[in-house]
Amino acid sequence: xxxxxxxxxxxxxxxNLVLYSLPIVFSGILxxxxxxxxxxxxxxxxxxAATAAVGATGSFIxxxxxxxxxxxSGVNVTLARAIGARDHKKTSDIVHTAMTVSLVAGITVGxxxxxxxxxxxDITKCPEESFDKxxxxxxxxxxxxxxxxxxxxxxxxxxxxxxTKRPLFFLIIAGITNVLLNILFVLAFGMDADGVALxxxxxxxxxxxxxxxxxxxxxxxxxxxxxxxxVIKEEFLGIVKYGLPSGLTNAMYSFxxxxxxxxxxxxGASAVAGNSAGSSLEGFIASTYAAMNAASVAFVGQNIGxxxxxxxxxxxxxxxxxxxxxxxxxxxxxxxxxDPLFKIYVxxxxxxxxxxxxxxxxxxxxxxxxxxxxNLGAVSQAFGYSMHITIISILGxxxxxxxxxxxxxxxxxxxxxxxxxxxxxxxxxILIANGVVLAVAxxxxxxxxxxx
Numbered sequence: 001x002x003x004x005x006x007x008x009x010x011x012x013x014x015x016n017l018v019l020y021s022l023p024i025v026f027s028g029i030l031x032x033x034x035x036x037x038x039x040x041x042x043x044x045x046x047x048x049a050a051t052a053a054v055g056a057t058g059s060f061i062x063x064x065x066x067x068x069x070x071x072x073s074g075v076n077v078t079l080a081r082a083i084g085a086r087d088h089k090k091t092s093d094i095v096h097t098a099m100t101v102s103l104v105a106g107i108t109v110g111x112x113x114x115x116x117x118x119x120x121x122d123i124t125k126c127p128e129e130s131f132d133k134x135x136x137x138x139x140x141x142x143x144x145x146x147x148x149x150x151x152x153x154x155x156x157x158x159x160x161x162x163x164t165k166r167p168l169f170f171l172i173i174a175g176i177t178n179v180l181l182n183i184l185f186v187l188a189f190g191m192d193a194d195g196v197a198l199x200x201x202x203x204x205x206x207x208x209x210x211x212x213x214x215x216x217x218x219x220x221x222x223x224x225x226x227x228x229x230x231v232i233k234e235e236f237l238g239i240v241k242y243g244l245p246s247g248l249t250n251a252m253y254s255f256x257x258x259x260x261x262x263x264x265x266x267x268g269a270s271a272v273a274g275n276s277a278g279s280s281l282e283g284f285i286a287s288t289y290a291a292m293n294a295a296s297v298a299f300v301g302q303n304i305g306x307x308x309x310x311x312x313x314x315x316x317x318x319x320x321x322x323x324x325x326x327x328x329x330x331x332x333x334x335x336x337x338x339d340p341l342f343k344i345y346v347x348x349x350x351x352x353x354x355x356x357x358x359x360x361x362x363x364x365x366x367x368x369x370x371x372x373x374x375n376l377g378a379v380s381q382a383f384g385y386s387m388h389i390t391i392i393s394i395l396g397x398x399x400x401x402x403x404x405x406x407x408x409x410x411x412x413x414x415x416x417x418x419x420x421x422x423x424x425x426x427x428x429x430i431l432i433a434n435g436v437v438l439a440v441a442x443x444x445x446x447x448x449x450x451x452x
Contacts, residue, residue, distance in 0.1 A: 074243020
């Protein structure tokens with residue numbers, strides 16, 4: 001299947017950004033649907049305990065997987081600059097280094113995650129009736145880590161060169177497979193959390209296989225040769241330089257969210273199920289700004305590589321505007337029609353539906369703040385200011401949310417709203433700080449033409 005690449009260096013900015021971002025939005029939605037399908041199937045056919053088991057694993061999975069997955073943003077930055085500079089050898093070296101790292105990291109994370117599964121559910125105070133199911137879900141999920149990493153790193157390569165359609169196509173195939181297997185394992189075989197985990201893992205391997213196959217038939221410097229897989233020190237260090245700070249940022253979010261998950265777990269299985277339903281819908285909003293973040297890194301990175309200064313400012317404003325507008329529309333829209341959506345996940349639990357509604361009223365309506373802060377941070381990373389964004393995340397996410405959990409939440413131990421309000425409070429702080437960093441990065445580049 002031949003796909004027309006999007007030109008990031010010339011042509012209308014808004015049109016090209018939209019064409020680039022829409023497939024990523026749909027890809028993000030499909031990845032969210034993996035988990036959403038898990039929750040919906042177990043919620044409708046296996047009950048609240050199984051739904052809570054799937055939901056209780058979210059923070060731990062995010063901590064382990066997203067921390068290392070941050071390295072894929074390092075691929076975006078380094079590869080975009082190499083492509084923009086038309087350095088074919090460097091482009092090829094980055095591709096082969098990135099795919100080697102993805103495989104090694106996936107295997108490592110799978111082993112570590114599986115070995116810590118029981119311990120993680122214990123320290124997060126997973127409800128007793130869901131504990132064993134949650135541990136089994138994690139063990140099966142982490143068996144799919146190599147596929148998760150290979151797909152995401154491979155998709156990052158394709159998207160950075162301007163091909164966003166094929167990663168979407170691969171996820172459509174995997175997503176349909178996931179839903180069909182969910183129904184088969186839960187309804188036909190009588191499985192619950194373990195069945196939906198197995199369906200997700202199989203689907204991830206299908207997506208990974210298709211991505212590797214696609215990379216191996218490319219007709220440019222991004223072509224993947226299996227016999228050339230290796231780690232080139234210079235390219236590896238470049239990926240780590242720009243990707244590790246993103247991984248640390250993801251870790252800060254995840255550590256903070258583990259504390260939040262622990263606080264929610266104390267309210268019981270219905271609270272966990274309701275929070276999981278809200279988080280799943282929240283992911284659909286996040287997919288929009290995540291796509292614009294990827295677009296920011298790719299477009300700004302290529303134009304930095306090509307020394308095309310005049311185009312960068314417009315790219316920044318278009319990405320920011322689209323992120324905020326989409327988050328307002330989706331966030332408020334889902335809040336206003338929330339109950340019917342929540343009932344997809346927890347149709348028989350009124351308590352869970354009520355808690356999901358509380359979360360939506362606080363977080364969905366303010367999500368545009370997070371969208372803006374994340375987009376400013378992504379652009380700053382494209383300029384090479386990854387470590388600055390990481391420090392901000394440590395202070396604003398891990399620091400503020402830790403303080404919040406130990407003060408505000410403890411002062412109102414029976415009010416779950418106190419837990420949810422820590423999110424927008426930290427988003428505002430990060431928005432201000434990321435804005436300052438980007439202003440400094442942008443002005444320095446425009447005056448001196450230098451990047452970090």
